[in-house]
Structure formats: C-alpha cells, structure tokens
Amino acid sequence: MAEVKTKEEPRIGVFVCHCGTNIAGSVDVKAVVEYARKLPNVAVADDYQYMCSTPGQNKIRDAIKEHNLTGVVVAACSPRLHEPTFRGATKMGGLNPFRFEMANIREQNSWVHMHQPEEATAKAKDAIRIAVAKAALLEDLVPKSVPVEKAAMVVGGGVGGMQAALDLANAGIKTYLVEKNPTIGGRMSQLDKTFPTLDCSQCILTPKMVDVYRNENIELLTYTEVEAVEGYIGNFDVTLRKKARGVLTTEEAEARGYVGGGCNGCGDCEGVCPVIKPNPFEVGMAPRKAIYIYHPQVSPLLYTVDFDACVKCGLCVDICGDKKAIDLNATDEFMNVKVGTVILATGYDIFPIEEKTEWGYKRYDNVITSLEFERLICASGPTGGHLVRPSDGETPKRIGFVLCAGSRDNTGVGKPYCSRFCCMYSLKHAHQIIEKIPGAVPYIFYMDIRSFGKMYEEFYYRIQNEGAKFIRGRVANILEDPVTKNLHVNAEDTLLGRPVDVEVDLVVLAAAIQPSAETERTRRLFGVSCSQDGWLLEAHPKLNPCGTTTAGVYLAGVCQGPKDIPDTVAQAEGAASAASIPIHLGEVELEPYFAQCIEEKCAGCGLCVNLCPYSALALVEKDGRRVMQVTEAKCKGCGTCGGFCPGGAIWMQHFATPQIIAQIDAFLLGGEE
Amino acid sequence: MSENKRQYAFFLGCVAPNRYPGIEAAAIKTSEKVGIELLPLKGASCCPAPGAFGSIDLNIWYAMAARNLVLAEQMGMDIALICNGCYKSIWEVNHKLKHNDELRDGVNEVLKEIDMEFKGSIDVWHLAELYYDPKIVGVDKIAESVTRPLTGVKVGVHYGCHLMKPQKDRHFGDTENPMWLDELVAALGAEPVQYRNKMQCCGAGGGVRGYDLTHALDITNEKMINLQEVGADALTEVCPFCQLQFDRGQLEIQEKFGIAWGLPVLHYNELLGLAQGMSPDELALDLHAVDVEPFLKKIL
Numbered sequence: 001m002a003e004v005k006t007k008e009e010p011r012i013g014v015f016v017c018h019c020g021t022n023i024a025g026s027v028d029v030k031a032v033v034e035y036a037r038k039l040p041n042v043a044v045a046d047d048y049q050y051m052c053s054t055p056g057q058n059k060i061r062d063a064i065k066e067h068n069l070t071g072v073v074v075a076a077c078s079p080r081l082h083e084p085t086f087r088g089a090t091k092m093g094g095l096n097p098f099r100f101e102m103a104n105i106r107e108q109n110s111w112v113h114m115h116q117p118e119e120a121t122a123k124a125k126d127a128i129r130i131a132v133a134k135a136a137l138l139e140d141l142v143p144k145s146v147p148v149e150k151a152a153m154v155v156g157g158g159v160g161g162m163q164a165a166l167d168l169a170n171a172g173i174k175t176y177l178v179e180k181n182p183t184i185g186g187r188m189s190q191l192d193k194t195f196p197t198l199d200c201s202q203c204i205l206t207p208k209m210v211d212v213y214r215n216e217n218i219e220l221l222t223y224t225e226v227e228a229v230e231g232y233i234g235n236f237d238v239t240l241r242k243k244a245r246g247v248l249t250t251e252e253a254e255a256r257g258y259v260g261g262g263c264n265g266c267g268d269c270e271g272v273c274p275v276i277k278p279n280p281f282e283v284g285m286a287p288r289k290a291i292y293i294y295h296p297q298v299s300p301l302l303y304t305v306d307f308d309a310c311v312k313c314g315l316c317v318d319i320c321g322d323k324k325a326i327d328l329n330a331t332d333e334f335m336n337v338k339v340g341t342v343i344l345a346t347g348y349d350i351f352p353i354e355e356k357t358e359w360g361y362k363r364y365d366n367v368i369t370s371l372e373f374e375r376l377i378c379a380s381g382p383t384g385g386h387l388v389r390p391s392d393g394e395t396p397k398r399i400g401f402v403l404c405a406g407s408r409d410n411t412g413v414g415k416p417y418c419s420r421f422c423c424m425y426s427l428k429h430a431h432q433i434i435e436k437i438p439g440a441v442p443y444i445f446y447m448d449i450r451s452f453g454k455m456y457e458e459f460y461y462r463i464q465n466e467g468a469k470f471i472r473g474r475v476a477n478i479l480e481d482p483v484t485k486n487l488h489v490n491a492e493d494t495l496l497g498r499p500v501d502v503e504v505d506l507v508v509l510a511a512a513i514q515p516s517a518e519t520e521r522t523r524r525l526f527g528v529s530c531s532q533d534g535w536l537l538e539a540h541p542k543l544n545p546c547g548t549t550t551a552g553v554y555l556a557g558v559c560q561g562p563k564d565i566p567d568t569v570a571q572a573e574g575a576a577s578a579a580s581i582p583i584h585l586g587e588v589e590l591e592p593y594f595a596q597c598i599e600e601k602c603a604g605c606g607l608c609v610n611l612c613p614y615s616a617l618a619l620v621e622k623d624g625r626r627v628m629q630v631t632e633a634k635c636k637g638c639g640t641c642g643g644f645c646p647g648g649a650i651w652m653q654h655f656a657t658p659q660i661i662a663q664i665d666a667f668l669l670g671g672e673e
Numbered sequence: 674m675s676e677n678k679r680q681y682a683f684f685l686g687c688v689a690p691n692r693y694p695g696i697e698a699a700a701i702k703t704s705e706k707v708g709i710e711l712l713p714l715k716g717a718s719c720c721p722a723p724g725a726f727g728s729i730d731l732n733i734w735y736a737m738a739a740r741n742l743v744l745a746e747q748m749g750m751d752i753a754l755i756c757n758g759c760y761k762s763i764w765e766v767n768h769k770l771k772h773n774d775e776l777r778d779g780v781n782e783v784l785k786e787i788d789m790e791f792k793g794s795i796d797v798w799h800l801a802e803l804y805y806d807p808k809i810v811g812v813d814k815i816a817e818s819v820t821r822p823l824t825g826v827k828v829g830v831h832y833g834c835h836l837m838k839p840q841k842d843r844h845f846g847d848t849e850n851p852m853w854l855d856e857l858v859a860a861l862g863a864e865p866v867q868y869r870n871k872m873q874c875c876g877a878g879g880g881v882r883g884y885d886l887t888h889a890l891d892i893t894n895e896k897m898i899n900l901q902e903v904g905a906d907a908l909t910e911v912c913p914f915c916q917l918q919f920d921r922g923q924l925e926i927q928e929k930f931g932i933a934w935g936l937p938v939l940h941y942n943e944l945l946g947l948a949q950g951m952s953p954d955e956l957a958l959d960l961h962a963v964d965v966e967p968f969l970k971k972i973l
Contacts, residue, residue, distance in 0.1 A: 411841055477872070
C-alpha cells in the first residue's frame with residue numbers, strides 16, 4: 001500500500017529546453033521560463049540549449065541540491081525519448097527518479113505549431129503549469145525487480161528463427177524453437193540458389209538445420225503452435241499445441257515401451273499410402289502422400305500424418321511393423337513452458353497475385369510466380385531442375401519477368417511497400433535461365449532495380465552483360481494467345497517512351513510478400529503491435545529494430561518487414577543478443593506503476609477483479625473480511641480498475657487520482673489572467 | 674402505372690439523344706418491361722464530359738456534375754444513366770462529394786450562386802448495372818422479357834473504361850476479366866464471344882480521339898481485328914461514346930487505312946429492344962453508320 005506522504009512544502013524546479021531551434025524556433029522560451037518562475041511551488045526555473053546534454057543534466061543535478069527541490073519538471077521532447085535521461089539526472093541530484101515529470105513541448109507543440117509562435121508559447125505555458133501541478137504531488141517510488149526465467153522461446157523455424165535459437169543456445173540459454181510446419185527450414189529451404197553469390201540455398205541451410213537439431217540447449221518443437229500466452233518479461237507462461245502428428249519419435253516410442261521403435265525416416269509408410277495430395281513445399285506442383293515429409297533433408301527426419309487427408313486404412317501401420325512408429329489415433333497435445341524472453345520470427349507468405357487480375361495468374365497456364373520458378377529450376381524440385389511451361393512441358397526460350405508484381409502498388413489491390421528482395425532474385429532467375437537453357441532470353445520488366453546490398457549492384461551489371469533484356473515499365477496487362485498459349489506482355493517502355501508488346505513463352509511474376517497467415521494471431525497472443533500493412537512493429541525503426549513495445553518480446557526477420565537472407569540473419573543475431581540480456585542479468589526492473597488497494601476503503605465487491613485485462617487482481621481474506629490484492633508483477637498500470645472502483649479504493653501509483661485532478665485543475669483553473 | 678415499378682431520374686447525356694436517338698427510346702421502353710420507370714431529369718446539362726472538362730478544370734467538372742445531381746436530389750430519386758462517360762462524371766462526383774467534406778463545401782459555395790446545395794441524398798446507377806442486380810431486375814427477369822431471342826448470333830461485349838476504372842473507386846469486382854455484361858447478353862439468347870484484349874479501350878476516351886485521331890483509330894482497328902478473329906456478328910457496349918467510336922470510327926478507318934470491317938455496333942439497350950420485339954425503325958437503327966442489316970437478317 002502506498003504511503004500517503006506527510007505534508008512537505010513542494011519545491012519544484014522547471015527546466016525548459018530550446019532543442020536548438022526545434023522548440024525555440026516557435027516557442028518563446030524566455031517568456032515561458034519567466035511564466036514558470038511565477039507558478040505556485042516553483043523554486044527555480046531555467047532554460048538551456050539542450051537539456052539532454054551533459055551540461056543540461058548537470059544543471060538539474062545542481063539545482064536540486066542548491067534549491068533543495070522536491071520535484072523536477074523538464075519541458076522538452078516526448079518522454080519516450082528522454083524520460084530515462086532526466087530521471088537519471090533527477091537521481092544524480094539525490095531525488096527519487098519518480099519525482100520527475102516531463103512536459104512535451106516539441107512533438108505535441110513546436111513541431112505542429114511551427115508557424116503559430118504565439119499559440120505555441122501559450123500552449124507550452126499550459127503544459128508546464130499542468131506538469132508542475134502534478135510534480136508537486138509526486139511520491140517516491142521503487143521499481144520492482146522480478147527474477148527472469150533462464151529460458152527463451154523462438155517462434156518460427158525459418159533461417160531467422162534458427163539463427164536466433166542457435167545464438168541463444170550457444171550463449172548457454174535453454175531455447176524452445178516452435179515451428180508450425182513438420183520441419184524447420186522455412187522459405188529459404190524452398191529456394192534454389194541465393195543471390196548474389198549463387199550458393200545453393202539448401203547446401204548452406206542444411207548445416208544450420210542439423211546444428212539446431214543437435215544442439216543440446218535447443219528443444220525443437222515442430223508441428224507445434226502457440227496456443228496461449230500469460231505473464232510478462234522474465235516470466236512468460238506459454239501454452240503450446242503440439243498438433244497430432246501420428247508418428248512417434250524414438251524417444252516417444254520408448255516412453256510407450258517400444259524400445260528400439262519410433263520413426264527412423266525409412267519412408268516405407270509413404271510407399272504404401274494410397275492417398276495423394278499436393279505438396280505445399282513444392283507449391284502444389286508435386287504430389288505427396290497422406291503420410292509425408294516435405295523433402296529428403298527435413299529436420300527432424302520424422303514423418304507426419306495429414307489427418308485431414310488420411311483415410312485410416314492402416315497400411316502404413318502394417319508396414320511400419322515392430323517400429324510401431326505410427327499412431328493413427330493421435331490427438332493434439334498441450335504443453336506449458338516458462339520462458340524469460342521471446343523472439344518472433346514468423347516470416348511471410350506470397351501475396352495472392354491472382355488478385356491482380358490483369359496478369360492472369362491462375363487464368364493463364366504459363367504465368368507462374370517466382371516461388372514456383374524456384375521449385376522448377378531446382379534440381380531437387382518436381383521437374384529435376386528442368387524449367388518447363390506448365391501448358392505443354394516445353395522448355396521456354398523467351399521468359400518475361402514482371403517485377404513489383406503487387407508491390408509498390410497503390411491501386412488498392414496490391415501492397416504499397418517494396419518487397420525488397422524481388423529485384424535481386426529476379427536477376428538471379430535471369431542468370432539461371434541463361435546458364436541452363438541455350439538461347440534463352442530473359443525480359444525483365446522493372447520500375448527500378450533496387451540492388452542495394454553488398455555486391456548486389458555488381459551482380460546487376462553481371463546480368464546485364466550476360467544478355468538479359470531490361471525494359472523499364474510497369475506491365476499493364478498480359479494476354480494469352482489461345483492457340484500457342486504464348487503470352488503477350490504489354491507495357492510502356494518508359495525509356496523509349498512507347499508501348500511495347502513482347503511475346504514470351506513463360507511469365508514469372510515477382511509477387512509481393514505479406515505477413516504469414518498466422519502472424520496476426522501470434523502477435524495478439526504476445527501483445528505486439530503491427531503497422532498498417534501488418535508487419536510487426538519494432539520499438540524504434542532506427543534505434544531499436546529488434547525490440548517491440550512489449551518488454552521481453554523481440555523480432556527477427558521478415559515478420560518485422562521485408563528483408564533478404566543476410567538482413568534476416570543479422571536481425572536474428574541482434575534479437576538473440578537483446579533477448580539474452582534480461583536472462584543473463586537474472587532479473588528485470590518493472591516500472592512501479594502498479595495499482596494499490598487502499599484496504600480501509602475496499603468493500604471487497606470484486607468488480608475490479610473481472611475488469612482487469614491482465615488477471616493481476618484477486619480477492620483475499622484479510623482480518624476477517626475480503627479485500628482486493630494486486631499481483632504487482634502482472635499489473636501493467638492501465639488504470640481500468642482505478643477508474644472504475646466505486647469506493648475510490650484503488651490507488652494508481654504515479655497516476656493517482658489527486659495527481660490527475662491537480663493536472664485538470666491546473667489546466668482549467670490556471671492560465672494567464 | 675404499376676405500383677411496384679421502380680422510378681429513376683433518367684440522365685440522358687449528350688451523345689445518345691443527338692447521335693443515336695434509338696438508344697434513348699430503347700432505354701425507356703425496354704426498362705418499362707423489366708419494372709423500371711425512367712423519368713426525365715428536367716434541366717439537366719452535359720454531365721460534363723470527364724475528359725474534356727476534367728482535364729481542363731476539375732472545379733468546373735465537379736460543379737456542373739453536382740448541379741445535375743442536385744436536380745435529381747430535388748426529385749428525390751436516384752439517377753439512372755446509359756453512358757460510361759456520364760457514369761464517370763455523375764457517379765464519381767457524387768462519390769467524391771459524399772466522401773470529401775472539403776470538396777463538398779467548395780462545390781456548395783459555387784452552387785449557392787444558383788440557390789442550390791449538394792446534400793448527398795441519392796445514388797447513381799448505370800442502367801446496365803440495375804439490369805444485372807438481382808435485387809432490382811436481374812438476369813432472369815431480363816431473359817423473361819425476351820420475346821424474340823437473338824439465337825444464332827455471336828456478340829462481342831465491350832465494357833468500356835470509364836465504367837470499370839479506376840477499380841479502387843468502383844464496385845464491379847473483377848475489372849480485368851468481367852463477365853456480368855456477357856451474362857446479360859446471353860440472357861437475350863445471343864452467344865457472347867470472348868476475344869483477345871477484351872478490356873481494351875474503344876480508342877476515343879480520355880481525349881485521345883480529340884488529340885490524335887490516327888492513334889485513336891489504330892486502337893479501334895485492333896479491337897476490330899480481335900473481334901473478327903472470333904467471328905463476332907456484332908459488338909455491343911453500354912456507352913454511346915464508345916458506340917460512336919466503333920460505329921462512325923469504322924468509316925474513318927476505311928477512309929484512312931482502307932479497311933472495311935462492316936461490323937454492326939449496338940448499344941445493349943438497342944440489343945435488348947430487338948430481343949423484346951421492338952422494330953429496327955423504332956430503334957432508329959438506320960441512323961447507324963455501319964449497316965446493321967446483315968445482323969438483323971440473322972435474327973429476324
């Protein structure tokens with residue numbers, strides 16, 4: 001329970017920042033300081049060019065001592081930027097850091113009222129008057145430390161998630177790697193080669209997959225989804241749904257008493273299974289059975305039963321024999337894990353490019369997406385690496401590549417953003433067909449070629465020299481010749497200033513990407529925000545690209561925004577580093593903005609308990625009556641209970657009712673004569 | 674007048690009454706038979722033409738179109754119209770003024786001079802979309818109104834750009850491969866044929882015809898090539914301005930390029946009129962530039 005402070009004479013120091021001309025350009029700082037000096041309880045008022053600089057902070061420190069201040073107000077930028085700085089300065093002066101209050105006179109004032117100096121100055125005076133009123137009532141608060149669970153979770157087993165898990169594990173942290181698909185590897189395992197080095201994608205990825213599988217600190221949970229999340233940084237309690245797989249690992253088999261049993265990946269079951277379905281790994285271009293693996297290099301090498309397709313004929317069970325690896329009666333299982341921090345690496349899906357009807361995907365046989373191209377050109381793909389036209393199986397000679405297919409598109413159907421890796425992989429595709437098909441000519445329809453990375457521009461020149469044709473212009477539409485199934489690509493060549501109609505054998509659409517289907521659900525479970533386009537929102541776009549606004553949850557890879565493999569891996573390592581810090585520290589400080597129950601006033605009605613969105617409140621017996629009790633570590637200080645309590649029995653620390661009333665009074669009753 | 678008829682303020686436009694009066698007659702008479710009564714929108718001006726006015730002064734375009742809209746608001750009726758150009762102006766200005774307060778205030782400032790105010794109380798429809806909408810008419814009811822099915826003819830369908838684009842401001846779904854007008858043609862007993870580059874422009878719109886006639890005719894000619902490729906007996910559209918380009922344009926093509934296509938071009942309402950038993954005279958088909966007779970021989 002918060003101490004009700006005994007009366008002390010408040011002595012407030014007010015410090016107004018010029019922020020160069022950011023504030024002083026429209027706010028008359030000197031006039032504001034003069035005004036602040038006359039406010040009740042203000043012991044000193046001063047201004048400085050940059051309050052956040054060391055001399056600026058020293059001013060605060062020295063003034064606290066010199067004027068025996070009880071509270072500090074800084075009028076400057078947003079508290080999101082410099083509240084920690086000024087709390088530090090307040091502490092240096094010997095005051096409790098929560099005796100500090102910030103008035104935002106930049107983002108919410110000088111920047112938006114750039115051409116209204118008089119109004120801006122008046123508004124700054126209001127903001128300071130309000131802040132001073134609160135500062136006079138501030139109390140000493142002590143942040144609460146909670147221990148951090150020595151484990152982490154990574155959601156998503158693509159290259160980003162794998163890298164993050166490996167880094168965490170190698171730093172000695174127990175890491176749960178959760179992947180919804182039956183194997184890790186993600187999108188990268190579907191790719192044939194990577195730009196600009198032309199390494200075989202699988203060849204560089206599979207060693208990492210093996211590392212993940214073998215790492216003793218990693219608990220690999222494939223075919224598993226996050227079901228529910230409770231808790232907070234340091235103490236996330238995550239419920240996982242292990243989807244019914246129908247196939248036992250050797251460990252699971254042993255647990256059932258089948259020593260030496262369990263799936264060894266022999267594939268006999270697949271041989272006898274009579275049910276055929278399209279393989280999503282091959283973008284539906286190759287079949288798989290109802291019991292399947294995606295491809296030979298899966299990790300873990302463990303078959304999976306597709307229970308939506310399985311007819312339970314039992315042939316697989318028979319041929320599996322003594323290994324007893326198959327259980328056709330399997331059901332989903334749930335498990336709980338406790339982790340200190342979480343990294344989301346949920347990746348992307350391909351935008352359904354058939355929605356851009358002008359290009360005829362799914363209407364014309366010979367219009368394919370880049371991901372389909374990757375599988376068709378890949379030696380382990382459905383055609384053994386022979387690129388063919390879907391309409392007749394012939395080898396295409398003239399191939400059109402449509403870049404920005406659904407990206408940088410403001411028509412309302414596509415995506416406004418750049419998908420960022422399509423230029424580069426399309427250049428790689430052009431190289432691959434020139435290399436593999438004698439006489440093949442790639443026609444690349446582009447808006448700009450964005451070859452921004454290391455050795456990327458050089459790669460672009462290389463492909464130009466290899467003979468690819470570049471046509472700068474957005475493709476207006478594609479028309480199919482009904483007889484030959486060839487395609488006429490109509491575009492404006494903006495360099496020649498005339499429309500072109502290029503007849504090609506095959507069109508490859510470099511389709512836009514969008515957040516993977518499960519991203520929205522997953523982010524809600526972890527309380528992470530997203531931007532307008534659905535990508536997960538980082539804590540700061542430049543200075544905190546791996547963090548989120550939810551403490552303890554970090555981002556890696558494309559789920560945060562389109563990026564290529566090097567950028568994904570780099571961000572994953574950053575996220576792993578950030579996620580390991582609280583774990584290595586062992587405890588984290590929580591902002592002390594907890595609700596507190598004033599027990600003498602509490603009637604024990606319990607209405608607040610049901611209102612609390614974080615399950616932080618409970619009713620307990622105390623001295624023979626029921627009162628509410630707050631679990632401080634769970635409380636986020638949202639104030640729902642405090643605002644509702646009919647008896648006024650809930651005290652919101654740092655946002656207490658008297659403090660807020662004082663602010664309102666200062667605004668409504670104060671002001672210049 | 675039957676009590677369950679729906680009434681609309683009929684916005685005529687300029688091209689239909691001046692060049693193809695048969696379209697106007699057909700619109701009124703054919704709609705009557707499917708439960709739509711078209712009442713004259715008295716005092717209406719040009720829509721005004723989106724390309725000609727819109728590309729010179731948008732404010733004039735907004736204000737003039739708004740004036741036409743206010744006339745219908747005063748009648749308390751939605752507008753029905755028969756031309757894609759009119760649709761672009763009247764529908765789009767209505768849509769914009771309803772969703773942009775600033776624009777609406779500016780337009781009302783101008784309208785105040787003639788004691789008018791845009792209120793945003795009505796909707797605007799192309800007659801063809803009313804025909805297709807099962808809640809208003811629907812394909813079945815159109816088929817029921819047919820007394821002389823147009824069996825044995827292949828008809829190419831032209832939708833027209835101003836009706837379908839820009840797609841984010843329209844509500845017709847697929848704007849690249851639409852089929853709804855084809856369904857309305859099939860309801861008359863004719864066979865709607867699919868041809869290459871169906872959504873291509875007629876060649877005239879957006880000021881292209883006024884700016885570069887040869888280029889406009891080039892586009893029209895390509896359209897003719899693609900229609901001939903699939904053996905179309907006629908071309909139908911829902912826009913008198915497209916009709917003008919396809920019909921009279923064929924004479925210009927003959928003059929400039931020396932190609933005589935002889936492809937009859939009929940507005941959907943003219944086609945519907947024929948199917949409902951109206952005579953070619955009633956439809957003033959003799960005013961078409963390209964002889965419609967070969968097509969009539971196949972159906973009459």
